Amino acid sequence: MITIILVKTDSSAQATTDLLEGALAAGNTAADAPQLDPDTPVLRLRNVSKTFPGTHALKGIDLDIAPGEVRALVGQNGSGKSTLIKVLAGYHAPDPGSESWFNGEEFHLGSRDGLGSSHLRFVHQDLGLVLEMNAVENLALTAGFATGLGGRVDWGEQRRRAEETIARLGVDLDVRKPLAEATPVERTVVAIAAALTGWESGRGLLVLDEPTAVLPHTEVGRLLDIVRGVQRMGASVLYVSHRLDEIFAIADKVTVLRDGRVTATRDAAELNTQSLAELMVGDQVDAAFRLGRPVVAADASPVLSVRNLSGVQVKDLGLSVARGEILGIAGFAGSGADEAAYLLAGARPAGEIQGEIRRGDGSWEPAGAALTRQRLPLVPADRAGEAVVADFSVADNLTVRVLDRFRTLLGLSARRENAFVEEWIKRLEIKVSAPDASIMSLSGGNQQKVIMGRCLASDPSLVILAEPTAGVDVGTRQAIYELIGQLADDGLAVIVTSTDTTDLLALCSRVVVLNGGHVVAELAGEQITDQALLAAMEAGDR
Known part of the structure; x- marks a missing residue:
């Protein structure tokens, strides 16, 4: 049995690949390596269907995934992607007549035992972690517990293994704290480590279901490096994402689901963002949609103003948002941008919120008491949690x-x-x-x-949106953008925080950029471009 260890280094992709290949070579010798026809698909599905009461979720799915291939699976929300993943994982049993093979050997979908259990590995959208437990315990649930004298759990050895695994993934994480207290990035790393533990050979399939839905821009590249390393060692990857730029960065082929059916399978090189969006939606859709709202006049009466707003990460933030304005707050993970939404919404204890706030043209008052009292409506970053x-x-x-x-x-x-x-x-x-x-x-x-x-x-007169389109397909994303624009036209003030610059480009007429908890730049109107946003965020890092 091979345990794959992923190591993060500054040389990124090549270092990850070398380590993965080394781990495979160390444990999978020529004598015990399976001799398989390279043309035999790792996974073959035929006529896979799934019916729920009142819903035909999957309708005759056919799918072949080749050895060493990264296959993207895309489609609108409700197209059947999650149902297909759950059928592969054994969570749902398919309808009679569904057929499946792994490396040419038939196996039964809907079972958690046998081939599907040992060769198909999953990182689900909800990660499948027990948040009340820490990283040590979550990894042990997959890999097994280290035992000592009398069969008792050797917690010291268990913690050492977890710390080693997490450190090699390049994340500084206190493995003893409950994952409920961890960041989305840290939880994703733990889930990937758990999924890859005990991988038996390169002819397996790793299924990643929306792995970057809540990851910041800076962490997406690291995940894609890990995916490339898994691919280069000979394993296959089924990659589900709504972020189309990731699809073109990582996938060899793209399979499109719509209304429970496969409507297209294409080489990624044959597509672009616009053509792929149209295959997903089945209609004309603008993949580069922008509201194009005018910049609000500097002397416009504000709905909300804050000064010297501070929390754990945010330091001395000052901003105002006017009626009908969509204001963005940008920044990498840890910059304070993600915390700002929760401070402004009063979703933190009053004692953790410092500074002053003013509603409209009223008087300034202590921010902690005022924000926690009024509890501005917030669409949080972690929808499920x-x-x-x-x-x-x-x-x-x-x-x-x-x-x-x-x-x-x-x-x-x-x-x-x-x-x-x-x-x-x-x-x-x-x-x-x-x-x-x-x-x-x-x-x-x-x-x-x-x-x-x-x-x-x-x-409300003001709503705060944190990661408003996380895990949302391109068609629904545009519908949400248009809805927010209509609400702003009616006078609603909107504050958007997002690690996806697509949201900020599509929605905002003004964006405040944070780094180290401080405002390092402000962009307005035509100044707001993808390059300008990333340059401002990275300049703060430097």
């Missing part, structure tokens, strides 16, 4: 912030609440079988619309 109430229906998730609207002398008015829910489902074009359906039955993009609807339903 911080926003979605998994046990609630779509309707309950939409109305939980505004239940007082439906209160009567006899309790809550179901009629008024139902009318309200139907209105917002129609307005946001949420694809759901029924309002009382579980929110977990929705695709990621439709869940995001529900959370946005929850924030907008209270008729």
Whole structure:
């Protein structure tokens, strides 16, 4: 059995590749290496279908993935990507008549044992980690526990293994703290390390389902280096992402799903961002969409102003946002940009928020007490962990912030609440079988619309969006952009923080760039380009 160790160095891709190949060569000798026809697909699927009550999620999927290939799997939210991944992982059993082979040997989809368990490895969109546990315990759940005298767990050895593995991935992580306290980047690293532990040979398949959905720009390149290293050692990768630039950076071929069917499989070199977006949506879509909103006049009356705003990372932030303005806050991980959204929304303890705030033309007051009291509506970066109430229906998730609207002398008015829910489902074009359906039955993009609807339903003057299109396909992304633009046209002030510069380019007429917790640049109007944003963020690093 081969354990693959990934090491991060400054020489990045080549160093990762060398180490992976070395690990493979050390344990997989010519005597025990499987002799397989190089033309035999690592994974072959034929007529794979999956039916849920009222929904035909997969419809006759055929798929061949070659040895050493990186295959991108793309499609709109609800196209069937997540269902296919769950069928491969054994979480769902496919419909009768579905067929599958691994390296030419037939195996049964929907089973967690046998070939699928030993050769198909997964990093799911929700990472599959136990957040109450630390990295040591999460890695042990996959690799097994180190034991000592009497069969007791040797926690010292277990911690040493975890620290070694995480350090070689290039991340400084306290492996003893619960993953609930870790950053999205740290959690993703732990999930990848767990998935690759005990890999048996190069003819396996690593499935990465939206691995960069919440990763900052600076971390995406590192992940892609790791993927290239896995590919060069002979393993195959099925890569699912809504970020089309990643697809062209990493994939050999692209398979497009739409409405549960494979509608195209193309060489990545034959496509561009626009043509791939059109294959996904099935209609004309602008992959380089921009609202093109005018810059708000400098003397416009602000909806919200802050000065000397500080938290753990943010230091002395000063900004204002006017009615109808979409203001962006940019910066790499750790710059303070990600924390700024939570400070402004009062989603941190008052004692952790320093500085002053002013609403409109009112007087300045201490920021901590004022922000935590008013609790501005926030669409948080971690939709699953911080926003979605998994046990609630779509309707309950939409109305939980505004239940007082439906209160009567006899309790809550179901009629008024139902009318309200139907209105917002129609307005946001949420694809759901029924309002009382579980929110977990929705695709990621439709869940995001529900959370946005929850924030907008209270008729706020300002809304804060952190990573507003994380895990959202190109068609839904444009619909969200257009919705935000319409709301701004109606006078809503919007603050957007995002590690995806696409969001900032599409939405904002002004962007404040942070580094080290401080404002290092401000761009407006035509100054806001991808190159200018990245240059400003990187200049702060230098």
